[in-house]
Amino acid sequence: TLPAATVERLPRYLRCLEMLAPSRVTISSKELARLSNLNAAGVRKDLSYLGSFGMRGVGYHVDELAARIRRTLGMTEDRTVVVIGIGNLGSALANYGGFGNRGFRIVGLYDADPAKVGRKAGGITIRPIERLAKDAETTDIAVGIIATPAKAAQGVAALLSEAGVPSILNFAPTVLNVPDGIHLRQVDVATELQILGFYMAGRNRT
Amino acid sequence: TLPAATVERLPRYLRCLEMLAPSRVTISSKELARLSNLNAAGVRKDLSYLGSFGMRGVGYHVDELAARIRRTLGMTEDRTVVVIGIGNLGSALANYGGFGNRGFRIVGLYDADPAKVGRKAGGITIRPIERLAKDAETTDIAVGIIATPAKAAQGVAALLSEAGVPSILNFAPTVLNVPDGIHLRQVDVATELQILGFYMAGRNRT
């Protein structure tokens, strides 16, 4: 089975492969490491979990590697997503074009504010949060994205898990408790700033 | 010096440490690994770059480890941030409380739409993008966050680098070309969905 750290790097490798010119046929682990800002030995080790298909001296076949990563990430399946909390962040997520080409489709937008219900974001009509449980009975929902204020997030997480949604992506700055079996990921853009902060001073800090 | 992969994991370790009860004095690498969803050997290796202060059999001193990570990430310094493009995403970033407690302070919001200029987001008045270069002469800007549509992003990146801003965090779904020496990080929330996608099928895919 794949280590968690390897799984987390696969989308990055895929993004690098997708950025290559369409005419590219192969890529070395060294070049993939340079593009993804990681070290070559780590790249080779990560990709070895996907099966042995790197060719010594030639590298990896770009299309085959991308297809294998997509299959490993389950991108060949159509995954449905709902967004809860259609404020600034929820609206940006509803309008974001980057989900579709990775196999994720937004099938529902929910909010607790009656003034928002009935409006559209990203071409989808916002539904009242009270309808989530009922809608989940007839629509298979794979991921719930929480974009509400922190104080509402735990309540929304409970609604999602009771509705049988197996995965949650949480943007609200709070620690959520979810039942075992629910996959939870926390997003915090401040993390990206902290990583930039390390490099800003120009010298490698320890 | 620290490997890039280690630097990227430090904010996650810090978040786990900050979530511990205030009464906690020590933590083992095993527990920190479990909390951060990584393996214990990797945690020990990462932390060994910060100096040798884990105590065999006892683990790490929580406050000391957190302080050392903060220092390594340069969080002790006051870092100034500007956000370019105050639409849905830019507004959510301007209002986000998670920057302040990590040493990042938003000092400017810029937009190209005259209808947005003069409005406030997160308590800060939106300025016209034409003013960025002049403002950068009098205010030290450490990071520029790009939250514009993709087609405007390259132009904004050029403005930021010409204004002497050393780091860019880009949300627009496009590959930016920036001069050497500018630290660039690309954010894509779809990556988080792809990682969730791997675990969704319940079986470890290869």
Ligand SMILES: NC(=O)c1ccc[n+]([C@@H]2O[C@H](COP(=O)([O-])OP(=O)(O)OC[C@H]3O[C@@H](n4cnc5c(N)ncnc54)[C@H](O)[C@@H]3O)[C@@H](O)[C@H]2O)c1
């Ligand atoms: N993780 C990050 O990096 C990051 C970045 C920016 C913002 N945020 C967080 O994202 C969240 C949203 O930010 P925003 O600027 O869009 O806020 P916002 O106030 O604009 O939007 C919040 C929305 O949630 C709705 N809501 C409140 N309670 C609800 C409930 N119980 N069920 C359904 N909807 C509910 C509100 O009606 C509103 O439309 C905040 O928690 C903020 O801290 C996180």
Ligand SMILES: NC(=O)c1ccc[n+]([C@@H]2O[C@H](COP(=O)([O-])OP(=O)(O)OC[C@H]3O[C@@H](n4cnc5c(N)ncnc54)[C@H](O)[C@@H]3O)[C@@H](O)[C@H]2O)c1
């Ligand atoms: N990376 C991710 O995970 C992610 C998630 C959501 C949205 N996005 C991206 O973030 C961007 C913003 O999304 P949004 O929903 O907030 O869009 P939006 O249309 O609501 O906001 C864009 C803002 O940029 C301003 N703008 C346009 N050109 C500009 C320029 N040259 N200089 C300064 N400002 C300019 C516009 O006036 C507008 O206010 C988009 O590129 C979107 O694809 C990325």
